[in-house]
Amino acid sequence: MSEKGLTFADAAGYVLVFTCGADGEFTEDETKAAIGILAELMVAFDADQDGDGDVDIDDLTKSWKAACDTFFNAESGEARADWLIACCTFLRECLGADNVGVFTNRLQGLVEADGHVSANEEKLVTIVNKLMG
Numbered sequence: 553m554s555e556k557g558l559t560f561a562d563a564a565g566y567v568l569v570f571t572c573g574a575d576g577e578f579t580e581d582e583t584k585a586a587i588g589i590l591a592e593l594m595v596a597f598d599a600d601q602d603g604d605g606d607v608d609i610d611d612l613t614k615s616w617k618a619a620c621d622t623f624f625n626a627e628s629g630e631a632r633a634d635w636l637i638a639c640c641t642f643l644r645e646c647l648g649a650d651n652v653g654v655f656t657n658r659l660q661g662l663v664e665a666d667g668h669v670s671a672n673e674e675k676l677v678t679i680v681n682k683l684m685g
Contacts, residue, residue, distance in 0.1 A: 558618065558622070558639070558642075559599065559601060559615065559618075560597060560599055560642075560643070560646045561590065561593065561594050561597075561599040561601055561611070561615035562601075562615050562618040562619055562622070563619075563638075563639040563642045563643050563646075564589075564590055564593050564594075564615075564619075564639075564643060564655075565586075565590050565615045565616050565618065565619030565620075566618075566619040566622055566623060566635060566636070566639045567636065567639050567640060567643065567659070567680065568586035568587075568589055568590055568619065568659075568662065569586065569616075569619045569620055569623045570623060570632065570635075570636050570676070571586065571659055571662050571663060571673070571676060571677075571680075572586050572662070573623070574663065574670070574672045574673045574675075574676040575663075575668075575670040575672055575673050576670075576672070579665075579666040581665045581666045581667075582662060582663075582665045582666050584665075585661065585662050585665040586662055587612070587616060589658045589662060590612060590615065590616060590619075591612050593655075594607050594611060594612060594615065595607050597646070599611065599615070601614045601615050602614060622635060623635070636680075636683075637683060640680055640683035640684050641683065643655065643684065644683070644684045647684075652684045652685070655684070656677070656680060656681050656684060659676075659677050659680055660677050663676070663677060
């Protein structure tokens, strides 16, 4: 995604932000869960975003902000979906076959974080599984 200016962590964050909004609302529980997933991924993949040699809260904040900015500043729902497709494709390459399943399983947990799974959330998880599969 470097051609779009996003890193691995930004792309993962974007998929997580998109997932949080799949039901039309951003709950605190889902947002906290998404940020936790992103933090775990960034540590596991040594995703230093600011070039200081470590993965810390500054890196997490930078990627979460980039993902949110990309999502909320998209011109249309179609543009958001295009970003989702591009990010999923990029993440599939970055994560490799072994880790894709772990990521998609975490998305399922994310949509369950607020105690209610909408039809749109279920559809999104299915679509992401297909895009990354």
